[in-house]
Amino acid sequence: xxxxxxxxxxxxxxxxxxxxxxxxxxxxxxxxxxxxxxxxxxxxxxxxxxxxxxxxxxxxxxxxxxxxxxxxxxxxxxxxxxxxxxxxxxxxxxxxxxxxxxxxxxxxxxxxxxxxxxxxxxxxxxxxxxxxxxxxxxxxxxxxxxxxxxxxxxxxxxxxxxxxxxxxxxxxxxxxxxxxxxxxxxxxxxxxxxxxxxxxxxxxxxxxxxxxxxxxxxxxxxxxxxxxxxxxxxxxx
Ligand SMILES: Nc1ncnc2c1ncn2[C@@H]1O[C@H](COP(=O)(O)OP(=O)(O)OP(=O)(O)O)[C@@H](O)[C@H]1O
Ligand SMILES: [Mg+2]
Numbered sequence: 313x314x315x316x317x318x319x320x321x322x323x324x325x326x327x328x329x330x331x332x333x334x335x336x337x338x339x340x341x342x343x344x345x346x347x348x349x350x351x352x353x354x355x356x357x358x359x360x361x362x363x364x365x366x367x368x369x370x371x372x373x374x375x376x377x378x379x380x381x382x383x384x385x386x387x388x389x390x391x392x393x394x395x396x397x398x399x400x401x402x403x404x405x406x407x408x409x410x411x412x413x414x415x416x417x418x419x420x421x422x423x424x425x426x427x428x429x430x431x432x433x434x435x436x437x438x439x440x441x442x443x444x445x446x447x448x449x450x451x452x453x454x455x456x457x458x459x460x461x462x463x464x465x466x467x468x469x470x471x472x473x474x475x476x477x478x479x480x481x482x483x484x485x486x487x488x489x490x491x492x493x494x495x496x497x498x499x500x501x502x503x504x505x506x507x508x509x510x511x512x513x514x515x516x517x518x519x520x521x522x523x524x525x526x527x528x529x530x531x532x533x534x535x536x537x538x539x540x541x542x543x544x545x546x547x548x549x
Contacts, residue, residue, distance in 0.1 A: 350525035398467030
């Protein structure tokens with residue numbers, strides 16, 4: 313699904329440059345569930361942005377689903393992003409004036425899906441996230457865990473092959489974080505490929521593979537048996 317070869321990313325220009333990533337080789341097969349870890353500033357978000365075609369590398373090659381994407385221009389990258397990748401962020405990135413289903417329907421606008429179908433698909437995605445009773449709520453009327461589930465529904469509404477999540481549980485208490493991780497594990501079981509940035513060891517422990525960055529380089533890459541944490545028993549409504 314993903315192959316990075318000798319990827320480097322340099323920020324800045326002239327004498328004031330900084331190598332945020334250097335010589336990154338990484339292969340991720342379809343349906344892997346990968347944690348990307350490392351200290352603050354190690355390059356996790358930079359790598360995530362490259363993987364997500366939100367940014368282009370300074371050096372190296374990137375093949376996504378067989379397509380060489382490192383050399384694509386803005387429009388072509390947007391097309392790849394829209395078709396293949398869903399994003400989830402620490403701060404949810406929901407539009408505050410729109411209700412849950414309108415937020416989820418947003419990516420379908422760029423795909424030219426008709427309004428009635430957008431609404432139906434958004435509502436179905438929210439129902440799948442257990443939010444069928446919160447369709448008309450705005451983000452500020454939802455809990456943190458519910459907001460993140462709306463964001464996950466939005467990431468999935470276009471049926472991407474790859475889900476990228478940058479600290480998806482970073483703003484959640486531990487029991488809500490466990491719910492979100494259980495949800496991601498469920499999506500993995502259904503066939504999705506997931507890469508999750510986290511600096512929390514117990515989140516990384518729930519993934520099938522852990523890739524660790526240090527100063528812009530991969531210093532560790534190991535497969536493991538995931539440790540499942542059962543969400544605390546409480547109503548999720
Ligand atoms: N746009 C930019 N311009 C210049 N330097 C940048 C830019 N973005 C990131 N950097 C630098 O690149 C390095 C890697 O940043 P990155 O955001 O990828 O780290 P991170 O591992 O995600 O950290 P955190 O855990 O704090 O989110 C940092 O030293 C950062 O200061
Ligand atoms: Mg980051």
